[in-house]
Every structure is written in structure tokens, then in C-alpha cells.
Amino acid sequence: MIKKNKFQIIELGFRDCDQIAKVHMDAFPKSIFTIIGKSCVLKYYQWQFSEISRYDKLIYSYGIVNKNKLSAYTIFGKPRIALYGFIRKNKWFLFTKTIKLLPLFNLYHLKTILYGFKFYLKKKMFKSNNSNKNMVIFDNDRIGILITATTKDDDGRGFGTALMKKAEKVGKSDGFKYITLSVRSENINAIKIYQIHGYKKVIDKSGNWLNNEMIKQIN
Amino acid sequence: MNEKKNEIFDLIKMVIDKKNNSSLNQKIEFNADADIRDNYGLDSLDLAELTVVIEDRYGIDIFETGIVSTINEISEKLKE
Numbered sequence: 001m002i003k004k005n006k007f008q009i010i011e012l013g014f015r016d017c018d019q020i021a022k023v024h025m026d027a028f029p030k031s032i033f034t035i036i037g038k039s040c041v042l043k044y045y046q047w048q049f050s051e052i053s054r055y056d057k058l059i060y061s062y063g064i065v066n067k068n069k070l071s072a073y074t075i076f077g078k079p080r081i082a083l084y085g086f087i088r089k090n091k092w093f094l095f096t097k098t099i100k101l102l103p104l105f106n107l108y109h110l111k112t113i114l115y116g117f118k119f120y121l122k123k124k125m126f127k128s129n130n131s132n133k134n135m136v137i138f139d140n141d142r143i144g145i146l147i148t149a150t151t152k153d154d155d156g157r158g159f160g161t162a163l164m165k166k167a168e169k170v171g172k173s174d175g176f177k178y179i180t181l182s183v184r185s186e187n188i189n190a191i192k193i194y195q196i197h198g199y200k201k202v203i204d205k206s207g208n209w210l211n212n213e214m215i216k217q218i219n
Numbered sequence: 220m221n222e223k224k225n226e227i228f229d230l231i232k233m234v235i236d237k238k239n240n241s242s243l244n245q246k247i248e249f250n251a252d253a254d255i256r257d258n259y260g261l262d263s264l265d266l267a268e269l270t271v272v273i274e275d276r277y278g279i280d281i282f283e284t285g286i287v288s289t290i291n292e293i294s295e296k297l298k299e
Contacts, residue, residue: 007286064286156256158266162282169283193267 007159009166012061012073014049019070020063021045027149032109036097043093047086048075048146062166064159072150072159076143076167076179087116142178142215143171164197172218180215223297224251227273227290231259234269251290273297 012020021041025034033041048059059077063070087094098105098113105113145167150159171179181199183190191201191214199214228249235247247259255261261269273293274280281287281296 007288009285156262156266157254157288158263158270158282158286160263161267161270162286165280165282189262189264193264196264196267196271 006066007064007071007157008066009062009162010065012063012070014046016061016063016070016073017042017045017049020061020073023063023070023073023149023151024147026151030108032098032105032112035104035109036094036101040094040097043090044086047089060167060170062163064154064162071154071157072148072163074145074148074160074163074167076145076171078140078143141176142180143167143174143176145179145181148181161193161197168216168218175219177217177219178215179218180213182212183214185209185212224290224294225249226276227293227297230269230272230276231255231261231290233272234261234265235259237268238265249290251294253290254288255290255293256288 021038024031024041024045025038028034033044049061059075061073061075063073065071145164148160148163150157168179180202181194183194185191194214197216199216202210202213202215204210228251232247250258255269256266270281277297279297279299281293284296284299287293287296
């Protein structure tokens with residue numbers, strides 16, 4: 001008798017933010033949002049589902065569940081720079097939390113906070129110079145995987161791969177030409193896995209890797 | 220059917236050999252119903268390589284339509 005697969009891929013939405021936040025905190029214990037706390041992680045995902053989705057189905061999310069427990073999730077869609085919108089909307093919340101928790105941050109976190117602040121100012125200037133009213137930047141020919149996370153217990157089961165394939169399939173059926181994702185340069189294993197699955201680094205004319213971005217043609 | 224399961228097992232051994240850079244020093248036992256991650260110690264990268272070698276041989280992407288965690292489940296996907 002063949003054992004039936006216990007895990008299922010399901011579509012996620014706003015109602016699942018609590019479980020998504022739990023998986024995020026388990027998968028990324030050192031992320032700034034996790035250090036700030038569950039309220040911040042939850043706020044971020046609630047923002048993803050409520051604010052971005054008002055642009056009419058531009059964000060998709062799927063998860064892997066077993067007995068109603070979420071083990072992994074992915075969020076993907078048209079938004080290119082989603083984080084900016086979140087920082088912009090919640091700047092005072094993030095600012096006060098960051099100041100309060102400053103002693104808990106390490107050098108990497110401080111660098112990321114500085115990067116986030118520079119990014120925010122850059123986009124703010126970009127916005128005032130170009131009168132761009134959108135707080136999220138979109139691409140029309142590509143769909144981007146914004147985040148994929150798997151709980152530590154379920155790491156190595158291929159959940160990330162299955163969710164990546166799901167994103168590719170949805171992107172393909174919705175007519176997108178490319179799918180993109182970002183990966184930290186020190187995450188060598190993840191880079192190798194993406195390369196095995198056909199993703200290539202986005203390189204500029206000088207041969208530098210642009211924004212840690214990887215891309216795959218799907219249509 | 221059993222032949223296919225043995226072939227999948229051989230491919231798993233091949234991925235493990237490649238990882239260890241040797242010809243299977245550690246003995247592993249065939250168990251079609253065991254979780255391939257837990258039973259054979261495959262990590263995410265090994266699993267990605269296994270996906271590719273299976274796709275090369277059978278022309279089917281085992282993660283295209285869901286999740287597989289045992290040799291039996293992989294074998295079922297190849298039947299679809």
C-alpha cells in the first residue's frame with residue numbers, strides 16, 4: 001500500500017498571516033523583522049495582502065500544509081520593490097521599534113537598516129522627481145518571487161522547489177515572460193539550487209551581479 | 220514498477236556518491252516508503268540534483284505538480 005502524500009499545496013490569503021508570520025520567524029530567526037517581534041512580521045504580511053492586493057490580483061501566495069499546519073510558503077507577483085511601500089507606510093513604527101531594540105542588532109543588521117534607510121531616501125527622491133504616485137514599482141513582463149520560507153523541521157523536503165515550480169506555472173499561465181528572485185550572495189547553496197533549476201544571475205555590462213537578482217525565462 | 224523504483228534508488232545513490240565524492244562508502248538500504256530526506260540524508264541541494272537527473276532520464280519534473288518525499292511517490296509521479 002503506497003503511503004498517500006500528507007502535504008498539500010494550497011492558496012494563502014490575509015486570513016493566513018498569523019501562520020505565515022510563525023513560519024517566517026522560524027525560518028529567519030536573525031531577520032530584522034523577527035528581532036523586532038511578531039507584531040512587525042505580522043504587520044508586514046498583512047500589508048502584503050491588503051495593500052498590494054488592492055492593485056487587483058498582482059500578488060499571489062501559496063503554502064504547503066499538513067494537518068492544517070503551515071510548513072512553507074511563497075509570495076510572488078508583479079510588485080518589484082514591495083519593501084519600500086511597507087517602510088514608507090510604517091516608518092514611525094519601524095523607527096521607534098528599531099531605536100528601542102538597537103542593542104540587540106549586530107553589524108549585519110545595522111548595515112541592513114542603513115541600507116533600508118538609504119533605499120527609502122533614494123526612492124523618496126525618485127518619487128518627488130518623477131511624480132510617481134505608486135508606492136510600489138511594477139514590471140509588466142516579469143513576475144518576481146518576493147519571499148519563500150520553510151520551517152527548520154521541514155527544510156530539505158523540496159518544499160521551496162515545489163513552491164518555486166508553482167510560481168513559475170502561475171507566471172507562465174498569466175503570460176509573464178520572465179520570473180525573477182533575489183538571493184543573498186553568501187547563500188551559495190540556494191544560488192546553486194536556483195542555477196540547477198535554470199535561473200541565471202542578472203549581470204550588468206561590467207560583469208557585476210545586479211541587486212543579487214536571478215532570472216529565468218518562462219514563456 | 221519495481222524496476223523503476225530500483226532505478227530511482229540508483230539515482231539517489233548516484234547523487235549521494237557525487238556529494239561524498241566516492242563510490243558509496245556508506246551502505247544505504249532500499250526502502251520505497253521511507254522519507255528520502257530522513258532515510259538517505261539528502262539536503263535541498265541533493266534533492267535539486269535528484270530532480271534534474273530524474274528529469275534527464277524520464278523527461279518528467281517530479282516537483283512540477285506537487286510534493287514528493289518517498290521513492291514510491293516519485294515512482295507514482297513518473298507513471299502520471
